[in-house]
Amino acid sequence: MKRLFYLILLLTIVTACKEVFEAPPQALLQASFYHSTTKRTMSPIVTVMGIGSDSLLYNEEIASSVLLPLAKTDTSHFMIWIDSKSDSISFIYTTTQKYASMESGFYYEYKLRSVGFSQNRIDSVEIKDSLVTTKWNENIKIYIHPLSVSNN
Amino acid sequence: MRILRFTFILCLLATISYGQAEQEKKLKPKRTDNYIHMRGFRAGFDVTRPFQDLWTKGNRYGTEVSVDMELWPNWFPVFETGYDAMRIKTNYIDYKSNGNYSRVGFDYNFLQAENKEDKDIFFVGFRYSFALSRQQVDYYLIDSYWGLENGRFGNQNYFAHWGEFMIGIKGEILHNFYMGWTIRGKVNFNHKELELPPVYFIPGYGKAEKGFNLDFTYSVYYNLPWDFRKSVKAKE
Numbered sequence: 001m002k003r004l005f006y007l008i009l010l011l012t013i014v015t016a017c018k019e020v021f022e023a024p025p026q027a028l029l030q031a032s033f034y035h036s037t038t039k040r041t042m043s044p045i046v047t048v049m050g051i052g053s054d055s056l057l058y059n060e061e062i063a064s065s066v067l068l069p070l071a072k073t074d075t076s077h078f079m080i081w082i083d084s085k086s087d088s089i090s091f092i093y094t095t096t097q098k099y100a101s102m103e104s105g106f107y108y109e110y111k112l113r114s115v116g117f118s119q120n121r122i123d124s125v126e127i128k129d130s131l132v133t134t135k136w137n138e139n140i141k142i143y144i145h146p147l148s149v150s151n152n
Numbered sequence: 153m154r155i156l157r158f159t160f161i162l163c164l165l166a167t168i169s170y171g172q173a174e175q176e177k178k179l180k181p182k183r184t185d186n187y188i189h190m191r192g193f194r195a196g197f198d199v200t201r202p203f204q205d206l207w208t209k210g211n212r213y214g215t216e217v218s219v220d221m222e223l224w225p226n227w228f229p230v231f232e233t234g235y236d237a238m239r240i241k242t243n244y245i246d247y248k249s250n251g252n253y254s255r256v257g258f259d260y261n262f263l264q265a266e267n268k269e270d271k272d273i274f275f276v277g278f279r280y281s282f283a284l285s286r287q288q289v290d291y292y293l294i295d296s297y298w299g300l301e302n303g304r305f306g307n308q309n310y311f312a313h314w315g316e317f318m319i320g321i322k323g324e325i326l327h328n329f330y331m332g333w334t335i336r337g338k339v340n341f342n343h344k345e346l347e348l349p350p351v352y353f354i355p356g357y358g359k360a361e362k363g364f365n366l367d368f369t370y371s372v373y374y375n376l377p378w379d380f381r382k383s384v385k386a387k388e
Contacts (some may be wrong), residue, residue: 018208021242024294050297057297069297076298102352105244106290152321 024105025134029091029112032065032084036123036143046083046145050090051077068134070095070110082144085121089142092116093132109133112140121145183226185265190222192331192380194322196373201234210240210362211245213324214355218371226261230277245292245310251285253356272323277334279316283355286310305349312343312354322373330373338365 006013033042043064048057050069057078058066070076070091093110100107110132115125126141192281217232223229237250257279264274289305332378340363341349351360358365 008311021240021244023245024244026296055297071296071298072294072301097348099349102245102247102349103242105242106294106349108294 012134022104024100024107026069026107027109027132027134028067028069028136029068029110029132029139030065031089031140031142032138033063034141034143036145039143042144045084047081049079051079065138070108072108080122082121083147087118087120087122089118089122089125090116107134115140116138117142159271173182178371183264186225188222188225188381189261189265189271190374190375192378193219193221194373194375195219198331198369198371200368200370201236208238208358210238212236212238212353216369217357220259225271228259228261228273228275228277230257230259230279231255232279234356236283238353238355241295243280243293244295246290247270247287247352249285249353249355251283251355253283253285253354255279255281255282255317255356256299259320259336259377261386262360267304271330272321274321275319277316277318277320277336279318279336280312280313281316281338281356283357284309284311285353285355287349287352290348308351310344310351312340312351312357312360314338314340314354320369324375328377330375331371332373333368333370336367336369338367340365 033044033046034040035042041064043062044062046058046063046066047060048066048068049055050057066080068076068078068091070093072095074095075090075092077088079124080087080089091129091151092113092115094113096109096111098107098109112130112132113126117125121144123143124146125143126140128141129137129139132139171202196218198216198218204212204214214234214236216232218230218232220228220230232255235250235252238248240247257272257277258274259275259277261273261275263274286307286309288307289386293300294301316336316338317332318336318382320332320336322330322332324330338357340354340357340360341361343354345351349366354360
């Protein structure tokens, strides 16, 4: 009787646990901030929004890097406010569909071709790793101008 | 599944160590039951296949029948065939696969009969197995900051084959009625390589991405007591 109880318990646990399905992973572009002259990392107050979307990705957050989701189409545009000074940044890339598993589904990976940007606060951008995969790592370095005294 | 795996390994080790002990003695008495125990064909139905959903991720259902006979004393050629279907439906994907599979092989009985009426067997068996199957993804969904992307993959047909080795028992519970189980290891030989999505499920085998699968079957059998040997002799 005890064995039967354990068997039923085991079956219940197995059947209760088996239907947990995870969402597919997401490839995100990681952009880190660096001082344009000292080349050291910086943590400015950042706000980020995708152009064409009405929701903010970051809202006045102190961050040394940001993770940006790219669209399926081969270009994505973002507005980025660094210490309240706005810049636009655009990514051109190729998209590849990938298979995660039949339990979670599919996702996209990207290969960066080029980056365009305005130069209000951004000084320059360097592509460090052009492959944007689900293993998030630093893809681009954004070098930013130091705040001038008049802006303080 | 882990418990099953350990049980299987233990049984395998026990079988190996039993064989080694026999070798050490170097005295292997000849079998005294060197005769046909079971006349005619034995048809079976695997009662576990319709309930695979209980221990498989996703919804898996199937049915399987088998036929075997004692062609030579203690040697049983076996043919098994079945249908297997798998469906995974989540918020992100709706996957379907189904197909037919067959296995051919033999069982060898280790259990010595105590008397002429004793037809119980404890056996090891080997099978060559193959499946013809198809799969499709009715929809998939990729949810991102930029919105929902969806799509589908049409029908894909594929062939797969694998080998199985097993231990098991078949016991006569009523006259001509048998019940029995097997614990079997399945080794994937090959399956068609598809681009996207790859083959996920092989009927009769399980997850295609795994090179080795462990399985358990429990079947009921009926022995059709038609002695074909007598019929052949009578014709001669």
